[in-house]
Amino acid sequence: MASRKLLLLPGDGIGPEAMAEVKKLIAVMNDKFGAGFETEEGLAGGCAYDAHGQAISEADMAKALAADAVLFGAVGGPKWDSVPYEVRPEAGLLRLRKEMQLFANLRPAICYPALAASSSLKQDVIEGLDILIVRELTGGVYFGEPKEIIDLGNGQKRGIDTQIYDTFEIERISGVAFELARTRKNHVTSMEKRNVMKSGVLWNEVVTQTHKAKYSDVKLDHMLADAGGMQLVRWPKQFDVIVTDNLFGDMLSDIAAMLTGSIGMLPSASLGAPDARTGSRKALYEPVHGSAPDIAGKGIANPIAMIASFAMCLRYSFNMVAEADRLEAAIASVLDEGYRTKDIMSEGCIEIGTTMMGDKLVEKFQSLLA
Ligand code: NAD
Numbered sequence: 001m002a003s004r005k006l007l008l009l010p011g012d013g014i015g016p017e018a019m020a021e022v023k024k025l026i027a028v029m030n031d032k033f034g035a036g037f038e039t040e041e042g043l044a045g046g047c048a049y050d051a052h053g054q055a056i057s058e059a060d061m062a063k064a065l066a067a068d069a070v071l072f073g074a075v076g077g078p079k080w081d082s083v084p085y086e087v088r089p090e091a092g093l094l095r096l097r098k099e100m101q102l103f104a105n106l107r108p109a110i111c112y113p114a115l116a117a118s119s120s121l122k123q124d125v126i127e128g129l130d131i132l133i134v135r136e137l138t139g140g141v142y143f144g145e146p147k148e149i150i151d152l153g154n155g156q157k158r159g160i161d162t163q164i165y166d167t168f169e170i171e172r173i174s175g176v177a178f179e180l181a182r183t184r185k186n187h188v189t190s191m192e193k194r195n196v197m198k199s200g201v202l203w204n205e206v207v208t209q210t211h212k213a214k215y216s217d218v219k220l221d222h223m224l225a226d227a228g229g230m231q232l233v234r235w236p237k238q239f240d241v242i243v244t245d246n247l248f249g250d251m252l253s254d255i256a257a258m259l260t261g262s263i264g265m266l267p268s269a270s271l272g273a274p275d276a277r278t279g280s281r282k283a284l285y286e287p288v289h290g291s292a293p294d295i296a297g298k299g300i301a302n303p304i305a306m307i308a309s310f311a312m313c314l315r316y317s318f319n320m321v322a323e324a325d326r327l328e329a330a331i332a333s334v335l336d337e338g339y340r341t342k343d344i345m346s347e348g349c350i351e352i353g354t355t356m357m358g359d360k361l362v363e364k365f366q367s368l369l370a
Helices: 015-033 046-052 058-066 089-099 113-118 167-182 198-214 225-234 246-258 304-316 321-336 354-369
Strands: 004-011 037-041 069-074 104-110 130-136 148-151 157-160 187-192 219-224 241-244 267-274 281-287
Touching: 004 015, 004 058, 004 089, 015 037, 015 069, 015 304, 015 321, 015 354, 046 089, 058 089, 069 089, 069 304, 089 281, 104 167, 104 246, 104 304, 113 321, 130 167, 130 246, 167 187, 167 198, 167 241, 187 198, 187 225, 187 246, 198 219, 219 225, 225 241, 225 246, 241 246, 267 304, 281 304, 304 321, 304 354, 321 354
Parallel strands: 004 037, 004 069, 069 281, 130 241, 187 219, 187 241
Antiparallel strands: 104 130, 104 267, 148 157, 267 281
């Protein structure tokens, strides 16, 4: 039996509630289908601060680096609003991203047919939507130096952030986008601001060169990032894979995500570079939502974002494509049958809680896999 090492970091608020539903799936996959997942659990976020005075302990960080994949719930909440900045709950997630060198953030925006009517856009614009935003996650203006506020001494201050990209960073993120496009509709749209930013000029050049050198079978388009934002809400189905930098990706992926409805539905993956020897990548999978303190402990959180993140883990870390497809089909099917958590509830549907939604998905997944 293959051994697949998973570290679970449920975190705070609704994180543990959503993770509990993934644990049911893992148990079924191990018991009934011999999947061979070995799971360990650790603390990240506010719960880690309470236990160790750190947003993630050295021991849990080491476990994350040794795992084949990390499943992350959500962190934060008002209880930790006044803890020192360096040990705030989010610092745990940022440290994981940095030390695992997770430079590629993948955010799919899929519109499940059963939820098409609940989007803020017209049904025909988003029905059947399936796009993937690939965002560079470890470079650009969020990390570039100098990054400071200086006192100009005349009653004025100056805030400085620096947008920096090196060739290798653009090559590796566009490589991820082209590889993924080959498994989808074979189309990449690269977005930057080459009309006003030097980093945009280089981005455009390097993506074009990478395409020419290794991926000329994939269709490549370039678009200015502001026009891309507009096109995303005008006719999002024109896109397959969008590749963009850290700053534009932050905004464009939020826009794309919200085309499809509730934040409780949105998964994400963050991937590192493939290991030269084994080809496997470090990876962390997490829902896009936060710890939702307003509903934590009430048993009403939507576990689908967490479960869909596990589907991405099956697909990208373990190459379990059939299982990932079936888990995504199980989500669509349970929604088709009219089951809804409170956040996606609509007239004529059946409202159920977190545990029941998890049970329905496990049951459907088993029936599709049997
Ligand atoms: P949030 O995503 O936690 O919640 C926003 C709204 O969406 C809330 O009304 C919440 O009830 C609802 N919601 C979120 N997930 C849901 C789900 N699965 N099912 C049903 N409803 C859901 O964002 P926020 O309120 O801005 O932040 C709350 C805390 O989470 C803060 O401490 C913030 O820093 C933290 N946060 C953490 C992450 C992370 O761990 N990656 C991401 C964003 C926010």
